[in-house]
Amino acid sequence: MSEEIFYYQALNRALDEEMTADDSVFTLGEDVGLAGGSYRVTEGLYAKYGEWRVRDTPISEGSFTGLGVGAALIETRPVVEIMTVNFALLALDAIINMAAKIPFMSGGQFAMPLVVRMPGGIAKQLAAQHSQRLEHTLMNVPGLRIAVPTTVQDAWWQLKQAIQSNEPIVLLEHELLYFSKGILDEDAEPIPMHRAVVRRPGEDMTIISYSRTAILAQEAATWLAEYGISAEVIDLRSLSPVDWGTCITSVQKTHHLLIVEEDCVFAGAGAEIAAKLAEACFYELDSPVKRHGALDIPTPYNRTLEIASAPTVESILEAAQQVMSENKL
């Protein structure tokens, strides 16, 4: 049974199904209730489950995320929505100091079935305070898991898997993906939550990406084929843990690696991917590992500059050609 739906609808359906299956699941955040969520992810749930399970919160990110931590200690499964990843900076104490630490510090006494969902990334002229990518900050926290669903199918799978898991998980959802359409097949065999997926097989080079830039990378790969370059595109789907096996297998085949991210390049998510694969595949590589990401500047409001500050299909194409040209040197 497969159908074409929007990404936000896939998240909505996942949440709805899990709330029906388990009455200890509840969601909270700014405008998630009566208003249905700023990206419509919780649409219809307030009417269906009532205010205790779909809770509109005050604008208090630190405490309502911490509320999720406290509730998760006693066998409830909170799904906290932070309106954008930028506001999550106010909730990092709850996420990093509490959710990621309590199970460990207690010597393994407590479960932490907490899900924190955050829209993020560069959308359209939202300016520097509403366009950030914070994956690098969260990746550096042992005890925390990070999923980055790219497709409708993954949005549905990964949110359901996150809710069912007893570990704290952050779901980073790109704001430009909510109203993208895709196929949801509820009967498909689920892929493990953190396994990377080869979105497009290829022979000449590997492009590793995640979230929205994984879609751009696939488009770039179709153009590269026109130029006679067969690019394999890997969608990581998860930034903690990272499925190194899938990445290493691909690099061993193609011997060329380009990493594409929307995170700022300096100490961004791609830095870790590049370092690890350079260590693991040094003798397999025929050209240096290349990173292509956002410029190291706060995102400008001006549309032309905003576009120029982050990877596009064209810039990915250019970066890929550069990797391959270095091979000939």
Next chain:
Amino acid sequence: MNRSLYHAMLKDMLLARSFEERAAKEYSEGNIAGFLHLYPGEEAVAVGVLHAAEPSDYIVSTYREHVHALVRGVKARSIMAELFGRIDGCCKGMGGSMHLFDNERRFMGGYAIVGETYPVAIGLGYAIAMKNQPEAVICFFGDGAVNQGTFHESLNMAALWNLPVLFVCENNHYQIGTEIHRHSAVSDVYKRACGYHMPAEKINGMDVLKVYEATRAALNRIREGTGPQFLEMETYRFRGHSQADAGNYRPRIEVDAFRHIDPLTQAERNEDKLYPSAEKLAAVGSDHIHDFSQHLQTQQLINEEEVIQFQQQVDDIVEDAVQFASQSPEPTMEDAKDALNCNRGQEVLI
């Protein structure tokens, strides 16, 4: 209140003092490291509050929480072993002094970032309310913690949704080394709760009976559905903020003044040089526990011999705890990884 409750409270206060003084000694001998925040002077608060709580209630505490854990029933052995960083500690040596947890006793942790206890407490309260359970949550914090944003955010949500949380401020007058009049525009902490329409009162936190009665009443109101309650316990810590802090910022006269109302019968422990002698205390008036002890004796609820026995018993418990801790093995890196991955179960990640 009955005789056995009085006895239990007196004994717990003696145990608390004995445990903490021994922890200080073990710290100076290098058996305990890191940050060690001790509780002497504040015993009446933990003892009064926690004796008024039910076993089904949840406790959330700070980094000065050894005594809360002890009074809650966590074994002295288990806490001391945790301070020593050993595998038999209540958190297998992963948490240490500032992070004691005991799921079985609903002791939901010691939190070492100031202002973290509120959101954890309202989260527990939210889960209780959502499931319509009769339990309450007791949330401890110091006067220094009331200037964190989470204080206001969490009190607002607790009041807005009528959550079963008792906020207990242990006002010891100091945020680390800064006296309350230099850190708070409003130094009557309880008045801040009015901003959230939360019933609040200031209690003499050096008086265990008053602490007990106030807590009992507040918990009853919570169970009747009145919503969150707020108690400011005015107390004092005799030592510095932590063992790394000599507390030199406090006027000597102030420390002495509060020692005169020491909740414990230090008067009966002449060997302890850290505290005023029996004679000195007698010269300035009586101390509270001495009064308490005298009161119980006058009422024939306890006799002097029993008090001496109690002291001996708690000292034995602490000595046993230290022996146990020093013999407990170190945890391995495997133990650490097990703690980190404790919730993974059979889950397939990749």
